[in-house]
Amino acid sequence: MSLKRFICFAADTLYCSFKPLRDIKSIVVNRASGTIVDLLLDVPEESEILEVVEFKGIIIPAFIDAHTHILGYAADKGLDLRGISTWEEVAEIIKTAEPTHQHWLIARGWDESKMQEGKIPDKQWLNAIRNDIPVVLIRVDGHMAICNDRAIKESGLDAYNGKDFDGNRGFVKEEALNILHKAKPVVSLEQFMKNYTDLENWFLRHGVVGSCEAGINSNLVRYIEKLNPLIKHSVLLLAEDHNAQQINLLPFTLSNGIKFSGIKMFYDGSLGSNTALLFDSYRSVKNYFGLQVKPTEYYRHWLETLKNREDIIIATHAIGDRAVHEIAELYSTVQPVGIKRIEHVQIIRDNTISLLRENNIVASIQPIHLLTDKRWIASKLNKSSLEYAYRFKTLMNNVPTILGTDFPVEEVDPFMNLYAAMFRKNPDEADAFHPQESLSIYESMDAYTAKAARYSLLEGLGTLDRGNKASFVVVDRDFIKRPEEVASAQVKKVFVDGIQRFG
Ligand SMILES: [Zn+2]
Known part of the structure; x- marks a missing residue:
């Protein structure tokens, strides 16, 4: 029996997007292209050309992780x-x-x-x-x-x-x-392919179908060409490791669909390793402020080089308040026209927030880090820094803010990441860290789907709309209506371009 031309996916509730919040009952998908052709408020009858599949639970757009490795x-x-x-x-x-x-x-x-x-x-x-x-x-x-x-x-x-x-x-x-x-010697191609397949399955079972790769070495491009990925990749090249030709070609898409969309730079290190660059000294090491990893000229050079490229991403890792401020100032001075992202933004002062807002700089945050860092952050930072740490809500209110996990630094688990964004504590803890900085479920979901796709240049993903790909997740419970249940929510099935890839 040949497959019917169209397939309808229905659930108790089907969420198309979160900002604005739109919920319906079902979507109709063109099987050949995996594209959504209709949005419906009911569940249609089967017909000669239409198959209907109904799920228990809810359907949401699949997650896009805006920062992974x-x-x-x-x-x-x-x-x-x-x-x-x-x-x-x-x-x-x-x-x-x-x-x-x-x-x-x-x-x-x-x-x-x-x-x-x-x-x-x-x-x-x-x-x-x-x-x-x-x-x-x-x-x-x-x-x-x-x-x-x-x-x-x-x-x-x-x-x-x-x-x-x-x-x-x-x-x-x-x-x-x-x-x-x-x-260090590179892994064999065979090992790389095997590792990738395992990791991709891991992403799929968590409902993540899009990833922005936050910086790879040029020697990996020849391996990446060999992949046949199911999930969508937007890849940022580590600026200094690439030749002028690769940088000149940006953005480019390989025949396997993997898109190279911009560059990644590092301004500082991490709080955990005492290398994030701070205005105030570390509390744990007296008169020590962290590291700026490259000379200022280096950042200026790359910003100038890519200044007039509209369709690319320039992303800079900056964790400490001083690093965030200095790279924002450089973005502001050079004014590149592409998407300007700052990765992590773990500490940020008020005047830097204005700088981000005025220059339309995107904050790429990983709430899930808070679940780990919360245990030692007060011993590492002075009060004057601590006050400005993990300001998710302030960022969300002022600038485009997108969510990721920084996998493998943290697990690629959307439900724990959402829990961290909304509740700012581990499920077994009583006290939240700066609870006034909690995000709502709608803000978090929008930042994890539509906005993450948009600012990672992953087109056709992030919302369940006509013309977009049918890439969605079936979840066992309605954690949109009942966010307090998010930590126990479970991914039941995952579809990429209309094809079931998990469950
Ligand atoms: Zn990272």
Whole structure:
């Protein structure tokens, strides 16, 4: 039997968009193109050309994660250390582990604030466990690593004397960590493809069908060309790692549909690694303000180079209030005409908010970070910084604000991310962090679908409208009406371009 030309998807409630809020009963999809051709307030009868499928629960537009590292992680993913709570256990694992990147062993995911021993061990500890091969243990945020002598020697770091490298302890941050990343052998294409497929399935089962890749190395482009992805990718190139020709071509789309839409720069590091750039000193380290990772000329150069390109994204990672302010000032001085994004914006002062608003700068935030950071943020920052941390509502009220998870720094879990955006605490905690900065379900969902797609240049996604792709998620309960249930909501089915990909 041949398939009918049209298929109608219906649910108890079908949400087309969240700002404005529009809910209907069903959509009709052209099977051949996966495009929505009609929106209906009822459920039509089956006919010779129309099949009707009804679901329990609700249908929402599929999630677009505005900041992930799925492609980068497919290449970097070594041993996964997330969830481990003692250094002793880490030692046990790496003692016998097979190398992950040819003869190198890369492991990622430790977080000292979750370790029973508290402090971070140094390279003497690591050398004693293993120094027959280069070993690199990367912190969960990707902004710091501990490495053994073998890794220091083979990467050439022993001849490097930047502030972000502590050779005695084997602590490597930011630029120094980049040197390590470039020195380590690449994974095989086969391993990359396998990692990617696993990660893509993981995204799909969470209802995420679009991703803005926040910075990849040029050596990955030849691997990315080989993929046949089900989810949609908008990829930002790490500015300094690309040749002029690649930058000149922006935006370009590969034959497999993966779109290269702009560049990514780093202005500072992270709070977890004490490298975010602050106006006021860190509380945990006296008279220390963090790092600006490149000279100011570097940012100016790229902004000038791409100044007249309308259809691209310029995204800069800035976490500390000083980093956010300085990059906003540069955006404001050079005035590039494309989409100007600041990634993370974890601390921001009032005068910087005006600067963002006047220059139409997009805030790309990851509420889910708050669930981790909340546990140590008060010991890390002085009061004057703490007051301006994680101002989601203030940002939302003033500038285009979009949501992401920064996967694999955090899990690519939309429901936990939404919970963090709305409740600003872990489900088992009593107190919210600055509850006046909570977002509503409508703001959060709009920022996670329509706006995330728009400011990631992922066309045809984010709302269930005529002419858009039928990329949607069936969820077991109506967490739009009852946001307090979001943490227990479950993805039942996921469709991409009208085709079921999960459930
Ligand atoms: Zn990131």
